[in-house]
Amino acid sequence: MKAAVLRAVEDLVIDDIPAPEAPAPGWVQVAVRAVGICGSDVHYYQEGAIGSFVLRQPMILGHEVGGVITAVGEGVDLPVGTVVALEPGIPCGKCPQCRQGRYNLCPDVQFFATPPVDGAMTERVNHPAAFTYPANGLTPEEASLAEPLSVGIAAVGKAALHLGERALILGAGPVGLLTALAADAEGAVVTLCDVQVDRLTVAEQLGFSTLVFDAQRDAAYDAVIDCSGSGQAVAWGQRVVRPGGRIILVGMGAAGAVQLDGLDLCLREVSVRGVFRYANTFPAAIELLRRRRDVLPVFTGHRIALAELPECLRTGSFRSHVKTLVIL
Known part of the structure; x- marks a missing residue:
């Protein structure tokens, strides 16, 4: 064969x-x-x-x-x-x-x-x-x-998102978009960010709001989920996460590519969690795919x-x- x-x-x-x-x-x-x-x-x-x-x-x-x-x-x-x-x-x-x-x-x-x-x-x-x-x-x-969606489900689970919380997803590629679907299923208010306009256009077609990378705005998001692996993006994401918020690292950049401000993490009690693949997610992924066949x-x-x-x-x-x- x-x-x-x-x-x-x-x-x-x-x-x-x-x-x-x-x-x-x-x-x-x-x-x-x-x-x-x-x-x-x-x-x-x-x-x-x-x-x-x-x-x-x-x-x-x-x-x-x-x-x-x-x-x-x-x-x-x-x-x-x-x-x-x-x-x-x-x-x-x-x-x-x-x-x-x-x-x-x-x-x-x-x-x-x-x-x-x-x-x-x-x-x-x-x-x-x-x-x-x-x-x-x-x-x-x-x-x-179901496999790439499982990555998003695992990330959203680590973020512990609840109904009405604001989630910023960095990177609007396939995993970022699927993570957005998982966050939306939990009732989060989702915004996607990317440097590629065509990706943001797709995100908008799926019904999500979008944000231009490095926009100047006050810290606001309950959770920032990085699906880009970009050190620049994660550093910016730290600036816009609220005090007591969560940063979830999904994207795998080069070793040492992501650097966080440890003092800021302490002073604002921002938690950071990494995601490696997934566990016990496939049944949920398949059910979500059934519910969102429209997209x-x-x-x-x-x-x-x-x-x-x-x-x-x-x-x-x-x-x-x-x-x-x-x-x-």
Whole structure:
């Protein structure tokens, strides 16, 4: 079967790989139908690394997966033909982090398309049923959004947003927009900020207010959620968060890119929390996708075939769209 194999920096090929065997007990086999291109796929393609995760051998890309169950192992009660979203991280289940329910911090998690673990831009994959979520009422393309939306849900949970609170989201890319949907679902009054006018236009089309970066205004926001990874943006976000407010860091910039004013954090009792992926979010993500199907075409409208992926990454044409889905 075909797969998108990254052999080295800027060396991506569509190659033939062996098809998976029948699924083991507790596992399912899924025909992959749609995989979103994520910023991490681009990082590995362009740089071969994200922090300590370094590409040292060929790896299949892709971790935002929607598909259809084609076979099930013993003990699995999910019907063949079910549209599903795949949670891409498989934790050990035994470490202190896993036992506390924070399995996203498991040191031995096996996460799609994170070296040396293969991703899912291929025709079929076997996956644990426990991390395979029925997405009835959604298309596989829509189901693939459960993964990036989960990042937003995790961020909003860390922000502890309540009805009527004001949330400023820095960065109006795919994760920023999906985070805005999650914050809106909690009843927050959401504003998005970006330096790219076209992104703010999309945010406005989704019904959100927008703000030009570095605007001069008094501190006002209950929570600032950074989805940009920009040190400049976070520093500005600290200036506009209210006393006692929260700063949530989602975007992953270069090491040392974000610098906060520690004295100000103390004097105004501003709390800071980091977000790494997510845990226990997929059911909520799928439900929110069902409720907001009206806006999902913004994220699912641009689609390419697997064979087009190398050229898409080489030219950067995906940057002209809110989201690009690879269709298998």
